[in-house]
Amino acid sequence: MRGSVRLLTKRYNSSSSVCPAAVESAAHAKVDSEPRPYAQVPGPKPIPLLGNTWRLLPLIGQYQISDLAKVSKILYNEYGKIVKLSGLVGRPDLLFVYDAQEIEMMYRTETDAPHRPSMPCLVKYKSEVRKDFFGRLPGVVGVHGEPWREFRTKVQRPILRPAAVVQYIQPIEEVTNQFLDRMLQIRDEQDELPNDFDNDIHKWALECIGRIALDVRLGCLDPNLADDSEPMKIINGAKFALRNIALLELKFPFWRYVPTPLWGRYVKNMDYFIEICMKHIDKAQDRLQKKLDAGTPESEFSVVERILMSDPDPKLAYVLALDLILVGIDTISMAVCSVLYQLATRTDAQEKMYKELKKVLPTKDTPLTNNLLENMPYTRSFIKEVLRMYSTVIGNGRTLLEDKVICGYNIPKGVQLVFPTIVTGNMPEYVKDPDHFYPERWLKEHKADYYRHPFASLPYGFGVRMCLGRRFADLEMQILLAKLVRSYKLEYHHEPLEYKVTFMYAPEGPLRFKMTPRDD
């Protein structure tokens, strides 16, 4: 199957960035301004009975899930800026849009409750299996329409106000210091990190999210955890989710029709996470009561405490914590795997970052502040550049809620739009020298020249449904880079790793980085 992807790549000229459909339809529009019918949107032809689903089936399929990023590029190269994948058994047509202007138009004209078609197993779990728990306000992930709008409105401000993030600099720095100590301890005699170092990155991500969503240090980075300890059970639960959700969601969804064993384990795992959230939020509520009794000023309340104060029913905080945990572990940990791999393999960029950090942080243990973090433009740009070239979430989606004209075609409501940021963020018409890894392109003085369309690279999505944790994600990655690069050198001396989609897009294989302390 990988062979067929390679073949297709060879057959179609990857440098073509002009959309034949758009050119044709523009020419057509001169004579007749009527949009063209949906049936004429280009795309691979569905075959009788199996439609296009077979293309994603194991063994006989043409495309492998892990090659989704490549497939998305191939579809663009073969068919142009708008591509229809129809005839998918049990799901609506997918419409890939590779035109940044059209993507901008779609985002800017969306309603106040856009529909992102995501996580079908979570939708089933929330709306059917545990309807008793989620009730009227089931959260933001896998939820749509008025219930989504109401929930998001309640939690948006406490999470996204800039001051909220500042409160977490010191706690995330503390978690990160423990992570760096652990990295030092687990190195081998060649100063290299072990084959399963990505597990430790997941533990760091879990510890960060525990601090933000549950107001607690979970203890996932502690050495020698017993198998039956809570942190170990949480680690295993997160690992299960990471390994299996892609299987449930991206492959043929048998679980929709019969309760497969994997589905049963998924439900049990989710139930466990609800239990953990309730336990820690209840404790946070007790602490909040004590703070209120003591007259603690509001400026000292955490995000969880603000959420608890905004609603007498702690359910809001339980469900929010669950949602943040569900999407705030894999995203950030896979992004960090990618950022560290790029850092270790791009020595020049790492040296530039080190110089910047040395200037801003006079000593290795200078405590981080908001002001100091704002004075690290290169470090921040490095993260942006990694997310542009290797976007961890390869694309975003919206279900069309009304008929629209896109790229000169009439598109009926119900179609699922896909905006593949991994492709648009690497198209020469939107990004100068897209294959050149150049963090400087994001600096104020270069941006206009090197990044030509603001909707080409959108790793966190856009608009009212944009990533709720983006400020925390940026903060966590920046703190990790600042602490790591200021004190250590990271290298990689093994076979190059290939990027794959295992739900998220990240380098696949052991991250055996060499980590050595810097002299000053």
Ligand code: HEM
């Ligand atoms: C580098 C890491 C991350 C990336 C690339 C990322 C990317 C995304 C994207 C593309 C979306 C869809 C946005 C849209 O529909 O317009 C999203 C949604 C979301 N993200 Fe993130 N994310 C990251 C980290 C996080 C973290 C750490 C958290 C939690 C603290 C988080 C919480 C959420 C939530 C709750 C949503 C759903 C928002 C809604 O539907 O209202 N994300 N993220």
